[in-house]
Amino acid sequence: MKKHNFNAGPCVLPRQAVESAIEAIRDFDGTGIGLLEISHRTPGWERIMAETEQLWRELLNIPEDYAVFFVGGGASTQFFQVPANLLKNKAAYLQTGVWAKKAAKEAKYYGDVEIVASSEDKNYTYIPKDYTIPADADYFHITTNNTIYGTEIHEDIDCPITLVADMSSDIMSRPVDVKKYGMIYGGAQKNVGPAGVTFVIIRKDLLGSSERKLQTMVDYATHYPEEARNRSMFNTPPVFPIFVMHETLKWVKELGGLEVMYKMNKEKAELLYNEIDRNSMFVGTAVKEDRSLMNVCFVMAPGKEALQDEFFAFAKERGMVGIKGHRSVGGFRASLYNACPKESVEALVACMQEFENLHK
Numbered sequence: 001m002k003k004h005n006f007n008a009g010p011c012v013l014p015r016q017a018v019e020s021a022i023e024a025i026r027d028f029d030g031t032g033i034g035l036l037e038i039s040h041r042t043p044g045w046e047r048i049m050a051e052t053e054q055l056w057r058e059l060l061n062i063p064e065d066y067a068v069f070f071v072g073g074g075a076s077t078q079f080f081q082v083p084a085n086l087l088k089n090k091a092a093y094l095q096t097g098v099w100a101k102k103a104a105k106e107a108k109y110y111g112d113v114e115i116v117a118s119s120e121d122k123n124y125t126y127i128p129k130d131y132t133i134p135a136d137a138d139y140f141h142i143t144t145n146n147t148i149y150g151t152e153i154h155e156d157i158d159c160p161i162t163l164v165a166d167m168s169s170d171i172m173s174r175p176v177d178v179k180k181y182g183m184i185y186g187g188a189q190k191n192v193g194p195a196g197v198t199f200v201i202i203r204k205d206l207l208g209s210s211e212r213k214l215q216t217m218v219d220y221a222t223h224y225p226e227e228a229r230n231r232s233m234f235n236t237p238p239v240f241p242i243f244v245m246h247e248t249l250k251w252v253k254e255l256g257g258l259e260v261m262y263k264m265n266k267e268k269a270e271l272l273y274n275e276i277d278r279n280s281m282f283v284g285t286a287v288k289e290d291r292s293l294m295n296v297c298f299v300m301a302p303g304k305e306a307l308q309d310e311f312f313a314f315a316k317e318r319g320m321v322g323i324k325g326h327r328s329v330g331g332f333r334a335s336l337y338n339a340c341p342k343e344s345v346e347a348l349v350a351c352m353q354e355f356e357n358l359h360k
């Protein structure tokens with residue numbers, strides 16, 4: 001049976017990226033040696049590294065005065081690396097979910113943290129809009145897509161101070177006006193590759209701007225030196241996830257880039273949200289205007305709660321994988337990342353309709 005993968009991350013990847021990764025493990029770049037067995041100083045690898053940076057720049061239209069590099073440690077490492085590098089006295093955070101809260105917690109090790117607004121009062125089902133960004137903070141941190149709760153900040157906000165965004169789960173899902181941000185970071189494993197690599201996009205004047213004495217690996221400047229061939233190569237880079245990311249971004253480019261991705265993502269999300277709103281068995285959890293295009297969260301409609309396990313089994317029999325909601329929300333979550341095909345969304349919608357008919 002065909003499986004429809006709705007996992008929240010790690011998650012579905014483009015088939016062609018997986019296939020070329022398998023081939024590269026056997027034989028990297030015609031060298032007769034596998035990707036996992038080469039030196040990261042071989043010319044073929046240096047080319048992949050340079051191309052990967054270039055793909056990021058092209059797809060996101062990243063200006064020249066921004067650095068792009070890749071490190072290990074996941075987005076969770078950035079939660080402390082951001083304040084280590086950028087927090088002098090005070091930072092401001094928008095608390096839109098558990099990831100945002102965790103990010104703010106790490107910042108407290110380095111200085112004052114002001115939570116400008118939080119939607120914790122309603123289990124993070126909305127994005128707070130009524131807040132003031134303190135002019136005296138060193139930066140304002142946002143989480144653009146709240147993977148667990150299915151809410152998303154759909155626009156690049158205007159921010160009078162340095163804007164830092166965790167874009168782990170919506171990077172490359174839409175065009176982004178990078179100039180509005182001082183820094184963008186995230187783990188690759190939601191929309192651009194497998195686990196094991198973290199992307200950092202940072203305005204060059206912020207590199208090495210810290211007055212704090214930083215450990216070499218923590219200092220962003222280490223990872224983007226003058227000499228291009230040493231970028232993201234201070235230590236051994238995670239070659240496998242970077243390779244898969246390279247192939248994933250090639251696929252995004254071949255399909256036409258981020259405008260095309262955005263259109264496809266809007267279509268897929270609309271298809272599923274329309275069904276949730278129409279279907280008497282289910283209700284969405286996030287407020288409509290803040291609904292995420294990437295993670296669609298829904299629960300059984302009032303009075304139908306007892307049917308939840310039955311729907312899980314019903315959907316599983318029809319090939320649906322990974323639709324269980326995060327334990328803090330319950331119900332269901334379908335993640336519709338770039339590589340999730342429209343047929344999978346159509347299959348889930350058909351499954352929801354069939355289930356409703358069965359219980360009419």
Ligand SMILES: *Cc1c(COP(=O)(O)O)cnc(C)c1O
Nearest residue numbers: 074075076099147166168169187
């Ligand atoms: C998954 C996720 C994280 C955590 O990423 P790791 O790479 O596992 O540390 C952080 N922020 C958001 C928005 C996420 O979705």
